[in-house]
Every structure is written in C-alpha cells, then in structure tokens.
Amino acid sequence: MDFGLSGKSALVMGASKGLGFAIARELVAEGAKVAICARDATRLDDAAERLGAVALPADLRQPAAGRQVVEQAAAKLGKVDILVVNTGGPPTMPFENIGSDDWRNAFEGLFVSATDAIAAAMPGMRERQWGRILLVTSIAAKEPINNFTISNALRAGLHGLTKTLSREFAASGITVNALMPGYTMTERLAEAKLDLEKVSKMIPMGRIGRPEEFAALVTFLASDRASYITGQAVACDGGALWSI
Template sequence: MDLGLNDKVALVLASSKGLGKAVALELAREGARVIICGTDAGALKATEAAIGALAPGNVFSVVCDLTDEEQRKRLIDQSVAAFGPIDILVTNTGGPPAGAFEAFSLDDWKHLYNLLFLSAVDVIRLVLPGMKERGFGRILTITSVAVKQPADNLISSNAVRTSLLGLVKSLSNEVAPYGVTVNNLLPGYTSTNRLEDLIAKNPKVNEVKETIPMKRFGTPEEFASAAAFLVSARASYITGQSLAVDGGWIKGH
C-alpha cells in the first residue's frame, strides 16, 4: 500500500530513542523527509546516521529540550529552514518517572505538565497555521494506554497524559474542515529501553505479559507501523481517535 508520504515533511519529537526513533525510521522508509530531536546529542547523531543510511538526505536533527519555550520555537524555525513547511507532526516525550502520589512535589507536577502537555500544545500551535493554509496536515500525539486504563505506580503518566485526550478530540473538530487530522496513539507495554529500566527496578513488571492477551510485549516497529498509517494520506477520514497498540491489554471498549 502506498501511504502517500513521499517527500512529506515530518517532525517527530523526542525521537533519538525508543518509540519516537521507531516512528522516525518508519516514516523515512515511506519516503518522508524527517526531522528528529532530543536532548542527548550523542543518541541524536546516532539516530540521524541510522536514518541517513536508510534515506540519504532525508533527515535533519536538532538538539532540543522540549520543556524550554525558546528551544521549541528554534526547533520549528530550523526545521522549516532545512526542509520547508511541516506536513506531519508527531508529538512525543520521554516517559515520566514511576512513583506513588506522595513521591511528587508541586514543582514535579509543574515540570510534568510542561513536559507532557504544554510542549505538545506549543509545537502544535506553531505548525498548525501553515497546515491549515496548505489544506493538509497530520497531527499525531503519542500518550500511553494509561490514559484509558491507569497503570500501577505511574500516577504522573496516568494523570497528566489524560489531558491530551480532550485536546485531540476538541482540536480535531476545529481543524477537520481544513484537511488536518488530529489523532492519538496509545502504546502499551513495548520493548524499549524505558520498559527495560522499569523491569530492572521492579522485576514484577515483567509479569504484566501474563495480563496481555497476546502474552508478549509489543515491538517499536509494530507501534511505528500504526503511526505511519495514521499520518498518511490514506488515513484522510480518520480524526479525533485514540488508538491503542497494546496487544489487547486495555479491558474496556
């Protein structure tokens, strides 16, 4: 299936590692021109090299702390200067720390709000006018299955990521007449470095496999395939949706 992504300009946030990296690689495979960003310059360069080997000339990287407003603006300015207007935006962040409610101070909550919610809002705000002008745009937020079924000991993710659900649904209705779709992708337990770290700190996390109908963790590539479809030309009539890629873990409808 031709997804219609050839030469589309895609910005994938927090994409030097993990799910963001997997999505960036998949979009490059489909012919998109991909901008990646992250705070770890070494990891970012390694990912840029991997994408460059796959799609020479179709990757550009920017070191960016998504909690910093000025750096977010610079990210957009440099991206547009390198590849032109952004057609596809995939918002993403590193995973918040595990812990119970009393483990987090008020400053921690402010930081998490800035990282998980405000960073997405601001970057969307910066790219949306151009998408509306051109009559095409794809916005995809990456959150977590925790927004539908809270995960134990991840209260920060359960709470703050949920706010993006209201944003996605409301914004999708506002921008649908302009040819812009807005969707949300919910990764379940997926074999990334973050999951490995969680298992290292608490081996019982590995037992979650038994609660997943497929009896295994997902792969980043499986998640990235779903992301690529939702930001494609083929998904032009899908908007305002939250799709779980979780092997059936969520128990509700």
C-alpha cells in the same frame, strides 16, 4: 500499499531512541523527509545519521522549546506536514512522593511542549490544507497504571486536547489523533523495572510489543489513506486494554 508520504516532511519529537526512533525510521522508509529532536545531542546525531534524518537538539521542558523546534524543522525541511508529538515519560512514583517541581517539569515537558509545537505547525498545515498531528500518549491515559501517577493525569489531558483540536482543524484537511502504546520493548519499559514475564501474561497476545509494530500504526495514520480518521485515541497494546 502506497501511503502517499513521498514529498511529505515530518518532525518526530523524542526520536533518538525507542518509539520515536522507530516512527522516524518508518516515515523515512515511506519516502518522507524527517527531522528528529531529543535532549541528548550525541545520541541524537547518531540516530539522525542512521536514519538519514535532520537532527535538532531540543529540551522540551524549556519554555517555548516546542514552538522553536517546529520552526527549525520547517526551516530545514521547507515545511512540516506531519507532526509526531512524542515526549519522554515522567518519573514513576506514587502521589505522596511527587513534589511540586515534579508536576511543573512534567507539565512543561509533556503538555506545554505539545501545545506549543501544534500551535507552530498548524498555520502552515492550514495554508496547504493538509496536515497530520499525532500525539503519542499511553494506555495509561485510558486505564491508569500503578505508580504512573503523573503520566496517568497528564496524558489523559492530551486526549481531551486531541478531540478538541480534531474538531477545530478538520475543515482544513488536518487530522489529529492520539496513539496509545501498550507495554512495548523500549528503554522506558526497562526503566520501569516491571516483571516482564508477569506483564506478558496479562496481555492477551502473551508478549510485549515491538516498537516497529507501533510505528506502523503511526505511519498509517500519517498517510493519505487515513484522511478520514481524526479525533481518535487508538491503542497498539496486544489487547491489554479492557475498556470499550
């Protein structure tokens, strides 16, 4: 199946490892020109070399970083047709252990960086009458997970943003969707220190997901084939979500 991504340009945020790296790899394989960003410049350069992508070091927690990295990607690639908003997960802890700075840092890095990046990418997409905005969230946005308090709160807000923007941008040929990874074998999952055997038993498919499985979903929704799908929150979770 030809996804029609040859000649398209994409920016994948948070792509030096994990889900972001897998997404960037799939987009490159489909013929897209790809730029990636992350905080760790050394790891980012290594990832970009392996992918054949453009490396753009960026700390998305800093003011205006989301806008700046989109502008840099557009300058390097000529345009940004596909924007994949993917940020590192905030610390996992119960509410009583979360301080005001934890909330502020997470809001800047997870939410404000997303709105800044979208605001920077949207005018060019409107001019070309084509665009794909994909926000990587979590199943925690739909069914909160214990100790993922910050993520539970802020990622649900990104779903409200997704639905709102999908209606505002639809007439311009721009789709906006949220993608919810379930338990997927990444460093983030390892850092959460969960009992993976126990978690696997909770998933109807009986196993943890692979990054490339999630990346395939993102790549499809970035394609011409998905031109009539917008405003959706789509899970790739092995059936873990119980909600309708």
